[in-house]
Amino acid sequence: MTITLLPQEIENYANDYTTPETPILAALNRETNLKRGDAVMLSGHLQGGVLQMLSCMIQPKTILEIGTYTGYSAICLAQGLTEGGQLHTIEIDEELEDMAAKYITQAGLRDKITQHIGAAAELIPTLPESFDVVFIDADKSGYENYYDLVFDKIPVGGYIIADNVLYDGEVVLPEDKQSKNAKAIQRFNDKVKADSRVQHLLLPVRDGLMVVRKEKG
Numbered sequence: 001m002t003i004t005l006l007p008q009e010i011e012n013y014a015n016d017y018t019t020p021e022t023p024i025l026a027a028l029n030r031e032t033n034l035k036r037g038d039a040v041m042l043s044g045h046l047q048g049g050v051l052q053m054l055s056c057m058i059q060p061k062t063i064l065e066i067g068t069y070t071g072y073s074a075i076c077l078a079q080g081l082t083e084g085g086q087l088h089t090i091e092i093d094e095e096l097e098d099m100a101a102k103y104i105t106q107a108g109l110r111d112k113i114t115q116h117i118g119a120a121a122e123l124i125p126t127l128p129e130s131f132d133v134v135f136i137d138a139d140k141s142g143y144e145n146y147y148d149l150v151f152d153k154i155p156v157g158g159y160i161i162a163d164n165v166l167y168d169g170e171v172v173l174p175e176d177k178q179s180k181n182a183k184a185i186q187r188f189n190d191k192v193k194a195d196s197r198v199q200h201l202l203l204p205v206r207d208g209l210m211v212v213r214k215e216k217g
């Protein structure tokens, strides 16, 4: 199962006309679905393709991912890294570390991806690097804080990409009908919209991707 706000046949068509998943990503997708009840969290074929394409267009030297899960989006984003580039990915659930590590190694990315286990809010300030791209895909209540924590680590011209910004369509419901997470996402979207330092684009792909470009510090 995947989250999609598109009619299923349009989603299928888009998948059909998108470069197929590599065998390694397909195996990772399959194992995640077999072993985890929460596999809906995995980016999947179409969104993974968007992340990979954006990364290849940006050609970042450094990427920070907040929310590794089983490693699908990390493997997609790492495809665009320049020679010698590094992706750092943070995951709070240590039980996910080995599965992500297995596929990162199989994808030949062991020397390009560093896994960090712990709470993102505590780990981000300890990461010295600056990041050309930050992908926010962890607990929704943390998004606003993660945005503030990473903003000064991003150079002008760098990007923040945030997942689930449509929150299964709940963002268009009246506030009293929104879940706690949808309200947190709404606050995040409002924060980005009010930030005069950035250009932003909400892509209605899967569950919504907010692409933010830093224009000034």
Ligand SMILES: C[S@@+](CC[C@H](N)C(=O)[O-])C[C@H]1O[C@@H](n2cnc3c(N)ncnc32)[C@H](O)[C@@H]1O
Residues within 6 Å of the ligand: 041, 042, 043, 044, 066, 067, 068, 069, 070, 071, 072, 073, 074, 090, 091, 092, 093, 096, 118, 119, 120, 121, 137, 138, 139, 142
């Ligand atoms: C939606 S999943 C990430 C999916 C992954 N990016 C992908 O596309 O395959 C969110 C992940 O964030 C992790 N997470 C939740 N709260 C966190 C926190 N405070 N710090 C770090 N990771 C957290 C969860 O354990 C979960 O694995």
